Amino acid sequence: MPSSPDPASRNWLDAISVYRHPRVVGMLFLGFSAGLPLLLVGGTFTAWLRDLGVELAAIGFLSWVGMAHSIKIFWAPVVDRLALPGLTRLFGRRRSWMLAAQAVIGLSLAGIAMTDPRETLWLVAVFAILAAFGSATQDIAIDAYRIEAVSRDRQGAMAASYVFGYRIALLAAGAGALHIASSGGWSLAYGAMAALMAVGVVTTLIVREPEVEVDASTRQLEQRVVDYLDRTAHRGWRRDLTAWFIGAVICPFADFVQRFGLSALAILLFIGTFRIADIFMGVMANPFYLDIGFSKAQIANVAAAFGLAMTLTGAAIGGLLVARFGIMRILIFSAFLAPITNLTFSWLATLGPELYGLVIAIMADNISGGIAISVFIAYLSSLTNTAYTATQYALFSSIMTLPGQFLAGFTGVLVERIDWMWFFVSSALIGIPAIMLAFVLARIANPDHIARPGRQVAPSQA
Structure with missing residues (x-):
């Protein structure tokens, strides 16, 4: 990773110019894509259900779909290490997961738009769960992209750009969806939000995959995994699963403790x-x-x-x-x-x-x-x-x-x-x-x- 300039050596014009960096600009649109689904399976979602007369008890249970964001640590290692067939080869590790998650979100929101919860509430729940897990997965991939795409001195600007896009998306999915629903109905509102996911898809296709290399200390840590596997009696799928688990789950925590x-x-x-x-x-x-x-x-x-x-x-x-x-x-x-x-x-x-x-x-x-x-x-x-x-x-x-x-x-x-x-x-x-x-x-x-x-x-x- 290239070393960042000493902050003390920069002037205010240099600092302001960070917002012109192409990847900082791109993060604005990725932040929008990350923020859009949040209310659509949260506050806006519950408002829609109540407006259609769904019972409060059912609405309360359906609010649990938002917990996907709180437990994303459990499948973050999968996003970190698992290659998606076809997509990863074409778009790279981060962009492939971003595109897959965005597709799941868009299709799920479209499914909600075409479903009447008064008749098939269970199907609406399935679409909402898919959208929530797609949203949490997109967050994992975008966070990883944001960190890897630029040097440390630009991370603050990347975060600011992300927050700006995220908050604009909350306005669109909150007040915007409610205004559309009041004039054209909830199906139109959710259909419009599904279409807005194209912002994230187009941005993901435009930006370039970050190119990273593993440093020497990380190679040494993972070599220990290889050495262990050479000594284990496990063979076949058990050996492969053990290798994946240690590399994807154990090594990230061991690396953090080893470094600090x-x-x-x-x-x-x-x-x-x-x-x-x-x-x-x-x-x-x-x-x-x-x-x-x-x-x-x-x-x-x-x-x-x-x-x-x-x-x-x-x-x-x-x-x-x-x-x-x-x-x-x-x-x-x-x-x-x-x-x-x-x-x-x-x-x-x-x-x-x-x-x-x-x-x-x-x-x-x-x-x-x-x-x-x-x-x-x-x-x-x-x-x-x-x-x-x-x-x-x-x-x-x-x-x-x-x-x-x-x-x-x-x-x-x-x-x-x-x-x-x-x-x-x-x-x-x-x-x-x-x-x-x-x-x-x-x-x-x-x-x-x-x-x-x-x-x-x-x-x-x-």
Whole structure:
């Protein structure tokens, strides 16, 4: 992999130019493709079912299809190592899986469009499950492509571009689908969304497959697998299955521990705590707005629409700051931002339903959140070995959300025992461990000073 320029040697014009890179531009459209299916098997899906009179119990059970994104670590090794017959030879390891997943999503959405859940709810459920697993698989492949396609100094811009496209897709699959459904019916809405998957297909066909080589330490690790298999009594399919399992599942974890040693535990703890303050607070955001007296229209206009614009702004700023100053300094900066901006909601709780207060709180929270998303995706990308990109990144992204989602389940109980102001103070305090771990990692495992395994060839080509 070519070495990245020292961030200190860049000026602001050099940093801004990162957004003109062809693969950074392409990531905008791949981010759109990744974000489009999420609501179509989530919020928009449940709205459609309820609108057609499907029972709430059935809708609740069908919401489980979204869990595919939380368990994708279990088949990420397959995406990392299994060649798809015909497709991999034509398009390469990453693009073949992206195309296959996009085809599954598009066909599943088209199937939903042509099926009436009032008559064959089980078939709608099958299509929704296929779309959800296709979406999670596409995420695995796109994450791996994003990491392998460019050098580390462009990872922040790739993340920002991805987030921008992803959020635009959420608008299309949410508000866009609802508007189409209100005028032309749900079948037309889902048919239109299925057609929009062509954005991802066309982009995948245009971009070039990243060319990576395995570094010497990774070859030594995998040689141990070969040596073990030479000594084992297993033969035939048992030997092949053992070889695949060790190479696809065991080696990615062994590689991570081998590269970082005892620091690996600190890194995993940091990944699990970095976004915990945001996730913990976010679950109660809308109930908070309603409780203190904001109208639904104010929440939609400021928290949703204006908030989206601020998140995209923050993501773009984050990508620019990473390109200018490197990952670690901005990671520490954003670790401070999340708890501090949570305190603006404590201030809003004492202020009451003043619109200017909501605007200030949303601006602070969403800009800081956008910066954090960009730098954290870049940080997670820097930890991967390009020999095991999909598996390692899927592990990191799962750890990133699970602790926050678990603790968020207790937020309602906490709010009932303390008032809103102290709830947001507690959500700020819960972010302190991430700040402490960020300083520790800056000393022992700074990604700006550690070369990522694997070498990329011709990263400038689109």
